Amino acid sequence: MQEINRTTLMPTSFILNGIPGLEDKHGWISLPFCSMYVVAIVGNCGLIYLICYEDTLHRPMYYFLAMLSLTDIIICTTTLPNAFCIFWFNLKVINFNACLVQMFFVHTFTAMESGVLMLMALDRYVAICYPLRYTTILTNSIITKAGIITLFRSMMLIIPFLFLIKRLPYCRGNTISHTYCDHMSVAKVSCGNIKINAVYGLMVALLIGGFDIMCITVSYTMILRAVVSLSSADARQKAFGTCTAHICAIVFSYTPAFFSFFTHRFGGHSISPSIHIIVSNLYLVLPPTMNPIVYGVKTKQIQECVLRFFSRSKNKSHGIS
Numbered sequence: 286m287q288e289i290n291r292t293t294l295m296p297t298s299f300i301l302n303g304i305p306g307l308e309d310k311h312g313w314i315s316l317p318f319c320s321m322y323v324v325a326i327v328g329n330c331g332l333i334y335l336i337c338y339e340d341t342l343h344r345p346m347y348y349f350l351a352m353l354s355l356t357d358i359i360i361c362t363t364t365l366p367n368a369f370c371i372f373w374f375n376l377k378v379i380n381f382n383a384c385l386v387q388m389f390f391v392h393t394f395t396a397m398e399s400g401v402l403m404l405m406a407l408d409r410y411v412a413i414c415y416p417l418r419y420t421t422i423l424t425n426s427i428i429t430k431a432g433i434i435t436l437f438r439s440m441m442l443i444i445p446f447l448f449l450i451k452r453l454p455y456c457r458g459n460t461i462s463h464t465y466c467d468h469m470s471v472a473k474v475s476c477g478n479i480k481i482n483a484v485y486g487l488m489v490a491l492l493i494g495g496f497d498i499m500c501i502t503v504s505y506t507m508i509l510r511a512v513v514s515l516s517s518a519d520a521r522q523k524a525f526g527t528c529t530a531h532i533c534a535i536v537f538s539y540t541p542a543f544f545s546f547f548t549h550r551f552g553g554h555s556i557s558p559s560i561h562i563i564v565s566n567l568y569l570v571l572p573p574t575m576n577p578i579v580y581g582v583k584t585k586q587i588q589e590c591v592l593r594f595f596s597r598s599k600n601k602s603h604g605i606s
Contacts, residue, residue: 294454298380303371304562305462315372321574322365328577329354339590345408345423352432353401356394357573363390364569368464384466385447392443396493400435402535403497406504409528414511442489453477463562530583537575541568
């Protein structure tokens, strides 16, 4: 009898229902997401390749960009292939433990992305306010330690999510109205008290997002003061130009993230579940898609490396050494 109750309260699998109300349009909805996923994978892998093999990009700014690209690849690969299985093949079942693993990766690396954006803001602060000491302050050792600490912070704050989910009873069923397992979507399937889940999720958002945004704001405040004090208009324009791509990355990352987070907790019935789920997916695929495009367009050094790469490839194809 105890085994029957345990099975009832702790399902062996969940059913990810995709986008409720738009099931007949799953195929059409998948097309832009598939296109964005391809662009994200090709663009971010290309950035990582360039940064690894081009000596001119062996600088702190580009090491942080490589860190961001790797994080973006993991984020969208953790969720989108599973969503495509739902959209194209109606494969909706996910093992309970696989759901927990997906949840861990989604939240850990979205938190990691926020941390990397914060580190990139600090990088711009050092580059503009202390240009002569830039490479001595941001050494390879410091960059590596900063990346490890940021990942460790994310993992330690996200691991409790798994235990908070496992403690809940699931006597209402096992159908999740979503394309992937995230903390609150799984918690809402439970028939237990999820107040602790909601409070802890809010606390993590404040500890990670709130802290990172505060650091970014302080960094750009100091950058603005330093740039305004420059006497040359060209120098001011060049200094602001080095920050443009990073500011775009911040906007693309935080805007859908905050929309998704607050509608999950405070949106109630005012926002359609289908809209919320679409935005939640955009939150995971839009930054990985746009970041390599923005950095490719706004960063002259990356443009030059791309041109050199294709020039070398063209020469090799024509047998020119």
